[in-house]
Amino acid sequence: MFGLRTKDTPAFWVPDFIPGFTTEDSNWSYIGSFIAAAGGDNSLTNAALDIVGEVLISRSLVNADPDNQEAYIHNCTRVGNTVTATHGLTSGTVATLVVVLAR
């Protein structure tokens, strides 16, 4: 059994309150995020991606009017310690927020 647990002042009003952070509960870490503009490409490079086992990439619409538009998000790939968002004819027509998780 190993990991890290930190304690916090108990919030007495919350039943079953879990005081503090523990790596027993945590499974994924946030590496970073970036925005790829509509019609453009962007990327994130982080050395941490070289030392993790798994990477998850989550994409969502950002700064995009959800009103009547045919909104295609960017395609994303990871090569080594870089995550890249690219656009094409049917991708990246709106700004895309890319969140990178790893563990």
Add this chain to the structure above:
Amino acid sequence: MHGITVKNTAGHLLISSEFEALHSIGRCSINLDGPPYPSNYLTSFPGYGGSLNGRNWHRYSIGTGDQVPVFFILPRSSSRFFSFLNIFQGPPRYPGQPAVWHLDVLVSGGGTLHNTPIVYAFAPRSSLPEAVPPTYRGPPDYGFFYNNMGLQTKMADGRVAFDSRMHPLAITDTISVTPPMYPCNGGVPAVGGGYYGWNDTTLDFDFNCTNTYTQTALTTTIPRKYLMFSVPSIQQAVYQRTKLGHKTSYTPWYEGGGQQEHYSNATWWCMYRGAFRLRQGILDAGWNQLWAGYHFSSLVTDNFWFSGGDQRMETGTQPYAPKTINLQPSTVMFADARNYMDGMQESYYAVDL
């Protein structure tokens, strides 16, 4: 090489001086800048009526500066679908304050403001304004104090990577889910498909999306009432039902004879966004209705020349030809809301579900 690395029993890297953990900013305020009136709820086809299972549109806000926060929803209903519609940055509320980020959330079942979820926001410690103190957790008679104990790690450039006082986000689980291809309960509506009676405006298709979802079993041990999730609603769809109407009428010979052709076009359309519902031990990936519209036109021709009788109505503009786009898996992140509740009131929000 220096710094800190913490792994859990499974060997997953969880804290490192190589990257910044997310920390709690707090609970977002709802509708502070007003709902996007008049479209904050949808219950029927505008200009036509009928009924849709509908949606409510809520706007949440929090000030965090330029860093895009990560939002988590704590649902207060196990029957509603939620969509993370859009994240966007607005100006500060007051000069000198950090920029405000907004999250627009759709909640299925329009017409009421009930079942609004609680939304928490997280961002790297270095992006938080210094004015944001560690969340106060003590009982009221302790007075207002800041906790000076805990663990803090820094990156090589001095940025704080992890600060236990700021309630770092523990992502407990992730799953990947995709809604079904077609959002409508009725499947794929026909566009045209032969002629109906002239001026036939009876909707014969079920545009609701209450039965179209995929189910994924969850393995988490967090009680449902404290389980919060974050998932982008990237999937979009538009579907359309069109009924073409026609009849021929004849003028009696004693009135001069001749014939007239009568044509009509009744079209209903609905736009959808990916949506997610959290039940006990199950996450459903389905759809929410975003917009709907109705078009009707009718005309009479006399020997193929227009001769009056024209009627036309249009509510909204159909966004694009019927199809589903961005039908790709969405990553769902889960966390335990108990770690981030910052007020007594919230224990009442987290009702048994």
